[in-house]
Amino acid sequence: MQTEIDPNEPIKVDKQPRKKKKNDAVVGYLLVAPALILILAISIWPVIQSFYFSLFDLQLNEPTKSEVHLDYQIDLDRYLQNFPFLVGAIDSEINKGNSSEELTAIKSTLENLDAGIQEKPEAQENYDTINEKLDNFENIPSDMKYIEIDESVAEDFTTSVKEINDDLKTINENGDLEQGDKIVGLSSALTEIVVEPNFIGLDHYKENLTDQRMWRSLWNTSVFTFISVLAELILGLAIALLINKAFLGRGLIRASILIPWAIPTAVAALMWKFLYDGQNGIVAKLFEDFGLIDRMAMLLTTDTGAMFSVIFADVWKTTPYMALLLLAGLQTIPSSLYEAASIDGANKWKQFVTITVPLLKSSLLVALLFRTLDAFRVFDLVYVLTGGGPANSTETISMLAYTLMFKQTNFGEGSAISVVVFICVAIISGIFIKLLGSELIKDGSGK
Amino acid sequence: MNKKAGPMFYVFLVVFVFLVMFPFLWMLASSIKPLSELFGDKAFNPFTSNPTLQNYVSVFVDYPFMRYLWNSTVVATITTVYTVLVASFAAYAIARLNFKGKPIILGVVLSVSMFPQVATISPIYMFLKNLGLTNSYLGLIIPYTTITLPLSIWLLVTFFRKIPFDLEEAARIDGATLWQTYWKVIMPLAVPGIFTTAILVFIAAWNEFLFALTINTADKFKTVPVGIALFQGQFTIPWGEISAATVVVTVPLVIMVLIFQRRIVSGLTSGSVKE
Secondary structure, X not given: OOOOOOOOOHHHHHHHHHHHHHHHHHHHHHHHHHHHHHHHHHHHHHHHXXXXXXXXXXXXXXXXXXXXXXXXXXXXXXXXXXXXXXXXXXXXXXXXXXXXXXXXXXXXXXXXXHHHHOOOHHHHHHHHHHHHHHHOOOOOOHXXXXXXXXXXXXXXXXXXXXXXXXXXXXXXXXXXXXXXXXXXXXXXXXXXXXXXXXXXXXXXXXXXXXXXXXXXXXXXXXXXXHHHHHHHHHHXXXXXXXXOOEOOOHHHHHHHHHHHHHOOHXXXXXXXXXXXXXXOOHHHHHHHHOOOOOOOOHHXXXXXXXXXXXXXXXXXXXXXXXHHHHHHHHOOOOHHHHHHXXXXXXXXXXXXXXXHHHHHHHHHHHHHHHHHHHHHOOOHXXXXXXXXXXXXXXXXXXXXXXXXXXXXXXXXXXXXXXXXXXXXXXXXXXXXXXXXXXXXXXXXXXX | OOOEOOHHHHHHHHHHHHHHHHHHHHHHHHHOOOHHHOOOHHHHOOOXXXXXXXXXXXXXXXXXXXXXXXXXXXXXXXXHHHHHHHHHHHHHHHHHOOOOOHHHHHHHHHHHHOOOOHHHHHHHHHHHHHOOOOOOHHHHHHHHHHHHHHHHHHHHHHHHHHOOHHHHHHHHHOOOOXXXXXXXXXXXXXXXXXXXXXXXXXXXXXXXXXXXXXXXXXXXXXXXXXXXXXXXXXXXXXXXXXXXXXXXXXXXXXXXXXXXXXXXXXXXXXXXXXO
16 A cells, blocks of 8 residues: 655544544444344344233243233134035035035124124235145144234124024034034134133233232342352462462362363252262261251251252352452452552551452452352352252242243243342342443543 | 472362262263162262163264264354354454454444343244244254354454554565455464464354254254253253263263363453463
């Protein structure tokens, strides 16, 4: 690249950096865009959707409630797998002269209902496409499956179908029909194809706020978070202070500290489950021998025992990590400060209070923030170690959300709980960030 | 840093390391015990007189453990490569280029890293289910972005900022384009930081549990943490096999940590300490 500088045109020289700056901004946004789009799509959007889901009675194992429905709809897929066969079966009975009078009346009602469904042009279109796909044994795309219908049509449909179903049952009981059971079966399937809106507003929240299980799990989570983070902080700080000196084998210590942090929590939980075992667990045995517990089995079968076990395992796994973060903070404090203080006659405690604590404050708060949030959303440790038991005494709020969603397939209520978790986490981080000031984000950007 | 360590200090260190490592040592000792010595009186005896490798054989023969290891490796590797790539672009821009809104972007990244996974799981699960992506590698790689992308952007921004600005300016004054500056000047200097980030992302993806548990329920696609956790049957827990599996998972990690400890520590502490 060649740049000619003409002394008669000083503006050009001035212009170039500005152009470059603008170029910088464009490139900057372009480079950030993919990451931001991914974060928006995979993290932020789902949180918003979780809140949206929590306003619905969403249950995965019930076909009519497995999706979010704001309007009355008809499940065309199911409808078309039943309706034509029902009409066909009725026809053949009429042809054979079995209760033909009643059946003809029923058939005409059914045909009227069918016409009602096909009334709207877009409904007609979906209707035909799905019919064709069913004939070819193809899969029905889920966005075509449902068509909206008016509330009046829906109510009309529901009542008529119910009547027809009852009528057919009576006719069948009289024993006139050849394929009576099949006809009744098909017609009762028709009563399940109208999908009512499952929007329930804030009902899940109302229920949960008065639900003991929710409060208990929130309490368990808070107890777990508070005690384990406090213990980790005290132990971690003590260890960091002790090993903040020159000694042989620093690398070995650092590596051994990192191992509990590096192994999967689920694996750590399983190890502790073995060590706590009421019959063969060595840690349970040692605790019993030292008189900390009366019986070995108490660790995992009593409420307090189980909570203690979970906290103890967590402290084992994360104290070293805490110590590491604090040690890094300690190492940034210049030793000249301590020297000056000791010349001035300040004792160790005074040095700790006046030098270490204030200078360590921001590393301490950052470490506390991340640990608190991590502890508050604890799931795998509890899931593997106690399964939330005994009698839900160690069930944390994340466990409760998981149980509701994936054990009871109640996604609406589970989403409501996960929104509660989200709000709690937001409050906790809000408090910490207020304490930290804007240090967290500013850190380094001014350099 | 000025204090010298006395002999008492080393005693303390040995005790400390022993306590931290005790669960592993016990698992190691248990993994070579025959079944009869895992229960009853001999269960509390650390050493066995009849060591056996039966548990290790069983882990690979009776359980699809090899499959779990493979699944975890595939998922964690792909997640690491793609998030670190995407994050390095974003981090470079945030750390090095001038444009408006950088504090907001960093704020968003930081808040997202604090999101509880459980708050995103129901929509993500429904989304993946509708696309038929449950029980697939992609089904885990996609949601892992939530965890790994903010983490890697955060770490990489810190690393990129540490590279002296003079070098870049010099390159650009010499007429290098932005792209050339990035690949020829910044990248070589950023390799250690990128490598550190990759290690941390890999560990995070390897250890993830909640998404792996809910999204990939078929044995064929389970990852190691979920696979091991579900070793336990309804009524019996095969402790021998679990000990062996734990050792198999932990030993590579111990080796990795021993080799990369310096990098891991610098990564872990980079966000929290002003240097």
